[in-house]
Amino acid sequence: MSTDTSSPDGADAAADDAPSRAELAARVDELEASLAEATAEDDAKKMSIIATKGSLDMAYPPLILASTAAAFGYDVTVFHTFWGLDILHEERSKSLKMSSVGNPNMPVPNVVGALPGMDRVTTRMMEKRIEDNDTASVQELLETSLDMGVEFQACQMTIELMGYDEDDFYDGVTTGVGAATALQDMVEADIQLLV
Amino acid sequence: MSAEYDIAETLDVKGASCPMPVVKTKGAIDELAEEQVLEVLATDPGSMSDIDGWASGTAGVELVGQEEGDDVYKHYVRKTE
Numbered sequence: 001m002s003t004d005t006s007s008p009d010g011a012d013a014a015a016d017d018a019p020s021r022a023e024l025a026a027r028v029d030e031l032e033a034s035l036a037e038a039t040a041e042d043d044a045k046k047m048s049i050i051a052t053k054g055s056l057d058m059a060y061p062p063l064i065l066a067s068t069a070a071a072f073g074y075d076v077t078v079f080h081t082f083w084g085l086d087i088l089h090e091e092r093s094k095s096l097k098m099s100s101v102g103n104p105n106m107p108v109p110n111v112v113g114a115l116p117g118m119d120r121v122t123t124r125m126m127e128k129r130i131e132d133n134d135t136a137s138v139q140e141l142l143e144t145s146l147d148m149g150v151e152f153q154a155c156q157m158t159i160e161l162m163g164y165d166e167d168d169f170y171d172g173v174t175t176g177v178g179a180a181t182a183l184q185d186m187v188e189a190d191i192q193l194l195v
Numbered sequence: 196m197s198a199e200y201d202i203a204e205t206l207d208v209k210g211a212s213c214p215m216p217v218v219k220t221k222g223a224i225d226e227l228a229e230e231q232v233l234e235v236l237a238t239d240p241g242s243m244s245d246i247d248g249w250a251s252g253t254a255g256v257e258l259v260g261q262e263e264g265d266d267v268y269k270h271y272v273r274k275t276e
Contacts, residue, residue: 068214071221072253134210144218 045074048189050182054083056096056126056138062195063087063141069191070148077189078145079182081155084195085162088154088169093138098123146172153177200259200271203231209238209267216242217249220272224256227274232259235270246270 019027047069051062062078069076086092100106100113100122112118130137136144146152153174159166166175186192206223208216216237223233235246243261250258250272260271 064214067218068249071214071218071249133212135212136215141214148218148221 045069045072045191046185046189047074047076047191048182048185048193049076049078050186050192050194051078051080051084051087052082053195054086054092054096056098056123058195059087059093059096059138060141062193063138063145065193066150067141067145067148070145070150074190076145076150077153077185078150079153079155079177079185081158082162085154085158085164085169087138087142088152088173089164090168090170092168093142093170096123096138098126142170146170153181155179155182200232200234200273202234202271203227205234205236207236208242209236211237212239213241213245217245220246220249220270221253224272224274229274229276231274233272233274235272237268237270238266240268242268242270246272 047065049062049066053059062084066076066078080088086096097119100108100118101110104110106113106122108118113122129135142152151174152170152172154166154169154177156176156178159175169175204223204227206219208219211219216235216239220233220235223235227233235242237246239245243263247258247261250256255274255276257273257275258270259273260269262269
């Protein structure tokens with residue numbers, strides 16, 4: 001099987017194509033190096049969340065998961081789009097509302113929930129429960145997550161669609177990003193969630 | 196019971212609910228030196244499972260004990276690296 005002996009026609013041609021021992025050794029070194037690199041990069045787990053909702057109740061799941069994952073040492077990115085932008089909006093995040101319709105578990109029938117002023121009642125009720133239970137506020141969770149290194153992104157297309165300004169968001173929020181950025185994060189993440 | 200551990204620091208998260216006990220435990224552990232033990236006092240019943248889960252999924256920390264007292268849940272976490 002040695003490649004340096006001359007042999008009858010045909011076998012010679014095949015032998016010329018075979019990589020030399022040095023070439024194989026170089027290839028193994030190359031593969032080992034890229035394996036080491038890939039393993040090192042995989043050290044920290046990654047989570048990517050897409051946050052699309054801006055009601056008071058739906059602001060919590062992405063923020064709770066983001067801060068908890070950061071406590072586990074994960075690299076976390078939360079991409080906010082459409083009403084999810086309100087969670088990152090300094091003014092609007094302080095007055096997120098809850099809908100009194102569309103949720104059959106509400107204590108009032110939808111037909112009553114649709115009356116004027118009912119969303120305010122439902123929102124007050126939820127705010128009171130949050131306060132009574134010492135549940136962290138949206139603002140507190142967001143600021144804690146930012147301190148822990150969570151990357152919050154505000155989708156550029158929807159910033160413009162909703163008529164917001166880049167300065168409306170909390171310090172530390174990344175703007176000027178789109179779907180391709182979100183996809184890149186998702187493909188590299190161990191956990192991907194759409195909220 | 197708590198005398199079995201040489202407690203370096205105590206974190207009081209009584210009253211706080213999910214995710215704050217875990218988030219604040221992480222913050223407090225970051226301030227400790229290797230091998231030091233943090234005591235966490237919580238009233239959130241979910242902290243028993245959550246701090247256990249966090250400690251087993253996080254590098255550099257080890258849950259050395261948990262106690263369920265009257266109204267308060269005590270957790271002992273050692274920083275291992």
